[in-house]
Amino acid sequence: MPTSPQPGRDRGLRAVVLVEGHSDQLALQVLARRLGRDLAGEGIGVVAMSGATNIARYLDHYGPPGLDVTVAGLYDSAEERFFRRGLERIGRRPGPGPDGMAECGFFRCTADLEDELIRAIGAERVERLVEADGGIASFRRLQRQPAQRDRSLHDQLRRLMGGRAGGKYRYARLMAEAVDLDRVPRPLNAVLDHLPPPS
Structure with a gap:
């Protein structure tokens, strides 16, 4: 880049x-x-x-x-x-x-921007976006990790987006399209x- x-x-x-x-x-x-x-x-x-x-x-x-x-x-x-x-x-x-x-x-x-968008949309709704995009199995594996079990859904979603190559870019579009204006x-x-x- x-x-x-x-x-x-x-x-x-x-x-x-x-x-x-x-x-x-x-x-x-x-x-x-x-x-x-x-x-x-x-x-x-x-x-x-x-x-x-x-x-x-x-x-x-x-x-x-x-x-x-x-x-x-x-x-x-x-x-x-x-x-x-x-x-x-x-x-x-x-x-x-x-x-x-x-x-x-x-x-x-x-x-960061992901934090802002998750709060604006709501963590439960973002989780449904992850599911609709085919990422829910990966997210469930992340949630079972010892370091993630006691974290909030909001923080788990941020970790999902930041923890893999291209994750932020992938979910940036989904959340920007989904947030109520x-x-x-x-x-x-x-x-x-x-x-x-x-x-």
Whole structure:
């Protein structure tokens, strides 16, 4: 996976949303479409950085040192320090905590995007999505593991999604398609609202 911006893909961009991984990218694109936004048609890119530690080079490329387009983003709570340092590097000075980051267009997921979507949909309903997708046998095996038996259904589902290659990406689409539009997690709504409206 590329860990640097790819300039050939930047033509016509008015804004970008920087996200940590491809599952976040997919979920945001699906939700934007369901909410009536054509991000590509609006000149807005959703860029997966292959990890929070790559934020500085993406901000250098898309922010004031580079293309100087509107830059927004989503981040996991544990990775805030990387995003904060990246913003400071390009001359932005976010205030304290997630509210300060939000003023700069960067919105925090409580733990991660999967956590936000499971809470918005409800763990029991997500379990039914896993079953409908053919993953219930694997999930039952995970639930029987000693380290998982006493954990909540919510946490077991997060472990399922994060514990196997492609799991986050697989369930990102399912959950983004399933969440009720009046229950879209706040960080996702907020980052879409922060973007420039269609011209």
